[in-house]
Amino acid sequence: MGKSVQSTISSEDKKILHQPQEEFQFPRCNTQFDKNCITLAYNKKSHPQVQAVVEFIQNEHDLPDKEIHPVDTEDDLDTYLFDHPNTTVAGLVFRFDSEANPDTIPSDSKFFIQINETTIYTYVGVDDYLDVFVPIQISLQKALFKVIGEYDLDLDITYMKYPHPQLLPSDIIPSAGSNFWFWAILFQMVIQLSQIVEEKETRKRFGMRMMGLSDFSYWMSWFILDFGVLLISIFILIATGAMFGFNFFLHNSFATYFVLFLLFGLNVVALSFLLSTLIKKAKTATMVGFGLFCLFTILNSVASTVIYSDLVPKVVGILFAFLSPVVFSKGINDLAQFTLTEDDPGLKWKNIGDTTEIFPLSTCYLWLLLDFAIYLILALYMDNVVPGEIGTAKKPWYFLTKEYWKGVQREHKKIHLSSSDDSDSSSSSNSNSDSDSDSNSNSDSNHGKKRQKNNNDKKFEDLDVKRLRKQLITGTESKKSVVKIYGMTKIFRKNFLKKTIKDFKAVDDLYLTMESEQLLALLGPNGSGKTTTINMLTGLFPPTEGTAKIYGKSILSEISQVRDNLGVCPQHDILWDELTAREHIKMFSGLKNLPKDQIPKEIEDRLAEVDLADVANQRVGSYSGGMKRRLSVAIALTGSAEVVLLDEPTTGMDPVARRHVWEIIEKAKKKRVILLTTHSMEEADILSDKIAIIAAGKLRCVGSSLHLKNKFGTGYRISIIAKEGKISGVKKMVKRKFPKANFLGETITTITIEIPRKKNKQLPQFFEYLEENQKGLGISDFSVSLTTLEEVFLNIADRAANERILEMKEKIGDDEKALEELEKNMKTTHYSEKFPKKNFSNKKKKKKKKKSKKDLNKNINSSKNSLSETSSSNSDQD
Numbered sequence: 001m002g003k004s005v006q007s008t009i010s011s012e013d014k015k016i017l018h019q020p021q022e023e024f025q026f027p028r029c030n031t032q033f034d035k036n037c038i039t040l041a042y043n044k045k046s047h048p049q050v051q052a053v054v055e056f057i058q059n060e061h062d063l064p065d066k067e068i069h070p071v072d073t074e075d076d077l078d079t080y081l082f083d084h085p086n087t088t089v090a091g092l093v094f095r096f097d098s099e100a101n102p103d104t105i106p107s108d109s110k111f112f113i114q115i116n117e118t119t120i121y122t123y124v125g126v127d128d129y130l131d132v133f134v135p136i137q138i139s140l141q142k143a144l145f146k147v148i149g150e151y152d153l154d155l156d157i158t159y160m161k162y163p164h165p166q167l168l169p170s171d172i173i174p175s176a177g178s179n180f181w182f183w184a185i186l187f188q189m190v191i192q193l194s195q196i197v198e199e200k201e202t203r204k205r206f207g208m209r210m211m212g213l214s215d216f217s218y219w220m221s222w223f224i225l226d227f228g229v230l231l232i233s234i235f236i237l238i239a240t241g242a243m244f245g246f247n248f249f250l251h252n253s254f255a256t257y258f259v260l261f262l263l264f265g266l267n268v269v270a271l272s273f274l275l276s277t278l279i280k281k282a283k284t285a286t287m288v289g290f291g292l293f294c295l296f297t298i299l300n301s302v303a304s305t306v307i308y309s310d311l312v313p314k315v316v317g318i319l320f321a322f323l324s325p326v327v328f329s330k331g332i333n334d335l336a337q338f339t340l341t342e343d344d345p346g347l348k349w350k351n352i353g354d355t356t357e358i359f360p361l362s363t364c365y366l367w368l369l370l371d372f373a374i375y376l377i378l379a380l381y382m383d384n385v386v387p388g389e390i391g392t393a394k395k396p397w398y399f400l401t402k403e404y405w406k407g408v409q410r411e412h413k414k415i416h417l418s419s420s421d422d423s424d425s426s427s428s429s430n431s432n433s434d435s436d437s438d439s440n441s442n443s444d445s446n447h448g449k450k451r452q453k454n455n456n457d458k459k460f461e462d463l464d465v466k467r468l469r470k471q472l473i474t475g476t477e478s479k480k481s482v483v484k485i486y487g488m489t490k491i492f493r494k495n496f497l498k499k500t501i502k503d504f505k506a507v508d509d510l511y512l513t514m515e516s517e518q519l520l521a522l523l524g525p526n527g528s529g530k531t532t533t534i535n536m537l538t539g540l541f542p543p544t545e546g547t548a549k550i551y552g553k554s555i556l557s558e559i560s561q562v563r564d565n566l567g568v569c570p571q572h573d574i575l576w577d578e579l580t581a582r583e584h585i586k587m588f589s590g591l592k593n594l595p596k597d598q599i600p601k602e603i604e605d606r607l608a609e610v611d612l613a614d615v616a617n618q619r620v621g622s623y624s625g626g627m628k629r630r631l632s633v634a635i636a637l638t639g640s641a642e643v644v645l646l647d648e649p650t651t652g653m654d655p656v657a658r659r660h661v662w663e664i665i666e667k668a669k670k671k672r673v674i675l676l677t678t679h680s681m682e683e684a685d686i687l688s689d690k691i692a693i694i695a696a697g698k699l700r701c702v703g704s705s706l707h708l709k710n711k712f713g714t715g716y717r718i719s720i721i722a723k724e725g726k727i728s729g730v731k732k733m734v735k736r737k738f739p740k741a742n743f744l745g746e747t748i749t750t751i752t753i754e755i756p757r758k759k760n761k762q763l764p765q766f767f768e769y770l771e772e773n774q775k776g777l778g779i780s781d782f783s784v785s786l787t788t789l790e791e792v793f794l795n796i797a798d799r800a801a802n803e804r805i806l807e808m809k810e811k812i813g814d815d816e817k818a819l820e821e822l823e824k825n826m827k828t829t830h831y832s833e834k835f836p837k838k839n840f841s842n843k844k845k846k847k848k849k850k851k852s853k854k855d856l857n858k859n860i861n862s863s864k865n866s867l868s869e870t871s872s873s874n875s876d877q878d
Ligand SMILES: Nc1ncnc2c1ncn2[C@@H]1O[C@H](COP(=O)(O)OP(=O)(O)OP(=O)(O)O)[C@@H](O)[C@H]1O
Pocket: 390, 391, 392, 492, 504, 506, 524, 525, 526, 527, 528, 529, 530, 531, 532, 533, 571, 830
């Protein structure tokens, strides 16, 4: 960087000048560029007078022999110059038309000076091609006069440029400086934007929110980080600018440019916040960031010259003022105009209102402040209304609701009993004002319809589930219950404004309790609503209906107190590869508001608990999948969380690692309440005190593993191993003893039978019989086992599918359109909930209806199969 010649006319000095060229310097070739360079090449090297001419020039300018290259002919000279490009300053061509006396130069001779324009500026003391040509011409003429006429000619020839305004040296800042400062700060927007979106994409924000991070703290932490980095960049820019002696920084008052940079820095942060709310992928964020960077660079080049000039109406400037980078461009260009020359005094703070007629610097400051406020408010608004990582968002008018300003969701109002089952069933009638919430009216007609629906729903309900509901409604649940879920429902709405057939009920009127020092295993097929239940309990999004209380605190109105007691291990690890396990626990301890002096002990305890103490200082990026999962469990246990929600904590682990985590959970259970979701029946069987199975969002059964096996298992499974050829005899004997036995499998030596539970009294006799007749029947061994939890699971899933089928059939009614919708929805979503009823009278329609019903049945069967398949594939995983 340095000075450049600007063709701008000084405002003070516009006098017209013509300055004679200073004394010429002979254009020697530059040996610094090329050691073997040539200053003059010439032809007719053997002509004595030509040689004399060249010697004269050589002596006059003290040229060494190696810088002179003589050749014979004109063609030789051309060949030499062509073959040695950019090495020779000039060629002298001597052309004699008549050669009467070979020793003299005839009077009709011609002389040419060949010069190379390509490398002209590499010669010493040369700015222009005339600087090469003129001195050689003078020197040649002098030499000719001397050699031919023996006349000493003291020529003083020079050239003079046309009169022109004075050329003034000026600072590079006005032309390039503003771009440089502009890019340096704006580029941070690209970086910040992709960082924020990356955190969103990898669900880290979601994980921290689950663990109690408020939106305010989240945005504040980004603001402090981003603005802090920008502030440092600004100080470095100013310091280096001043160090290199830029008048922009030395002559203008510090406040004039510092305030400008500072306000633009704030805008860059707010703009990246705003854009981050609209973008879901980090790659897209980088692309959008670069796109905007280019766009603003283009606008930067026309900000002062076009947008804020007399060329366009004022309103255009006002519209562009909503883009803070354009305002910044205008401001910085204005400031630069005050330091064009060394003599310019720069701008003083008191003059910021008089910089230009249109948009003076003071106006730029105000607009930057306004833009910052607009971007920030828009960012916070969009953050709430644009569906985020988990696809939920608030209504566009959320900020007009009382709940928003009071900071709580509307509380569960009353629980009423359903008429069909006064003693057993009920439904909650509250409705939350959350965006997804169904604004459930309590009008009589709606109430009646709802009751009817509840009656249908409860028809298939298990007695334990009914009893639990009743206990919760009447407040007679176990005193040990510390987590109580009251009719929690979640409907994912497709449309903010109205209910549509595509709305999806992920959790349906769930009543459940969890007792202290117990582990509840929440089982269910994929998509049955387990994670949604956990997300509601952590306050990630509120239930559409119903509520839950954890240690007496409502998840709707006291979520921050609830979170103090809550630990969550999400389904997918939410960890920072760059941080160590120790740093993770430290960070989450902070989020849990653990006192500072307790944090070191907490770190040691948690890491020891999950056996990660040895690798506590290693970056998590180097951990195996199992280690990461263990760290996630440790994070869930951090801060002495009394209620721990573990969403599939052992997914993807090998059997050894899985058993290790089981031990951790088993130990952790002692002082806590744990909710565990898993697809491993073995895991649930081993760890759980109570099991709840949900399917299609509804609680289907609840109780201990043994209770469920007894209740929903098909009975006892007996395997008999016999010698080859004896199996048919054994089979006949079993049929005789248990005519209703179910033969599950048979090989040439083995047979597996299922005996109904009600026949259990006959089993001792049967085993005695087997022992007594072992030899006669050819039996080598036999064993008996109770139904597995997996069978219970499949059984329940199957019942749920059947129930769905019946519900659907009831719902179809006569509406052909609804049938079509249903078919479509069964393909896209799992089940559909709302079907308007309509009567069909004519035969043609009935026929159509029959056909549709047939199609529907086909779909229902496939749905049933897929549900069973899901269940079995889940169990297969284990
Ligand atoms: N934000 C959302 N918007 C719309 N539908 C959703 C949303 N979140 C979840 N769902 C749907 O709700 C249903 C229940 O999902 P959830 O994640 O709770 O199931 P899950 O029982 O945890 O399943 P898995 O065992 O596979 O983890 C699924 O059909 C899912 O597609």
